[in-house]
Amino acid sequence: MEDNGHGTRARYPFYCSTPIQLRFIDIDMLGHLNNNSYFQIYDLGRYDYLVKLRGGEGKEAPQPQAVLVNLNCSFIAETHFNERIEVFTQIESIGNKSFTMVQQVVNVDTGELKSECESVLVYFDLETGKPARIPDDWRADISAFEQRYL
Numbered sequence: 001m002e003d004n005g006h007g008t009r010a011r012y013p014f015y016c017s018t019p020i021q022l023r024f025i026d027i028d029m030l031g032h033l034n035n036n037s038y039f040q041i042y043d044l045g046r047y048d049y050l051v052k053l054r055g056g057e058g059k060e061a062p063q064p065q066a067v068l069v070n071l072n073c074s075f076i077a078e079t080h081f082n083e084r085i086e087v088f089t090q091i092e093s094i095g096n097k098s099f100t101m102v103q104q105v106v107n108v109d110t111g112e113l114k115s116e117c118e119s120v121l122v123y124f125d126l127e128t129g130k131p132a133r134i135p136d137d138w139r140a141d142i143s144a145f146e147q148r149y150l
Contacts, residue, residue, distance in 0.1 A: 010088075010090060010092070010102045010104060010116075011092060011102075012090060012092065012146065012148065013090075013147075014088035014089065014090050014104070015090065015145060015146060015147065016045070016048065016049045016052055016088065016089045016090065016145075017086050017087070017088050017089075018044055018045045018048040018049075018086055018087045018088075018089065019084075019086045019108070020041050020044065020085050020086055020087060020105075022079075022081055022083070022085065024081065026040075026081075027080075027081045031080055031081065032078045032079060032080060033078075033079035033080070033081075033114075035075060038073060038075070038105060038115050038117070039071070039073070041085075041087050041105055042071075042073070042087060042103050042105075042117050042119070044087065045087035045088070045089040045103050046068075046089060046101060046103070046119070046121075048089070049089040049090075049091075049101070050066070052145070053141055053142065053145050054141070065123060065124050065125075065126060066099075066121040066122065066123055066124060067121060067122050067124045067131075068119055068120075068121050069098070069120050069121065069122050070119060070120040071117065071118075071119045071120075072117065072118045072119070073115060073116070073117045074115060074116050074117075075114075075115050076113050076114055076115055076116065077112055077113065077114050077115075078114075079105065079107075079114045079115075083107050083109075084107065084108040084109055085105055085106065085107055085108060085114065086105075086106060086108055087103055087104070087105050087106075088103060088104045088106060089101060089102075089103045090102050090103075090146060091142050091145075091146060091150065092118075093150065094134060094139060094142065094150045095134075096133055096134065097122055097123055097131045097132060097133055097134060098120055098121060098122045098123065098131075098134075099120070099121055099123075099134065099142070099150075100118060100119070100120050100121075101117075101118070101119045101120075101121065102116070102117070102118050103116065103117045103118075103119070104116045104117075123135075123138070
């Protein structure tokens with residue numbers, strides 16, 4: 001995969017970045033960001049992406065129509081309490097009922113890649129309570145947001 005300036009896993013530019021406020025409770029006994037805290041950070045990034053995609057800031061939060069079914073995380077470099085970090089999020093690909101997200105936690109000041117994550121989410125029909133085909137308006141919105149056809 002090509003290097004997009006933040007690392008090598010993401011194949012496309014990121015159009016969603018979310019600043020992260022580290023909390024003291026996120027730090028382990030060695031002074032590093034605890035590995036469990038990364039998953040909360042990735043959740044914040046996924047939620048922020050969907051808010052921006054489905055309505056934007058200041059609008060009602062989107063209904064949770066995507067359910068996380070798979071998550072793979074690589075820890076690349078240590079993150080410390082005094083670092084300013086943000087999470088970058090993109091949708092890499094879309095299938096019939098699922099889509100794949102790629103995310104990276106990056107030091108804001110140095111650009112150092114700290115962690116990267118790939119997750120698969122399934123579109124969920126709230127009325128039937130079952131996975132469903134991703135609606136055409138979602139595909140169009142994602143393609144417009146990602147600035148490429150998906």
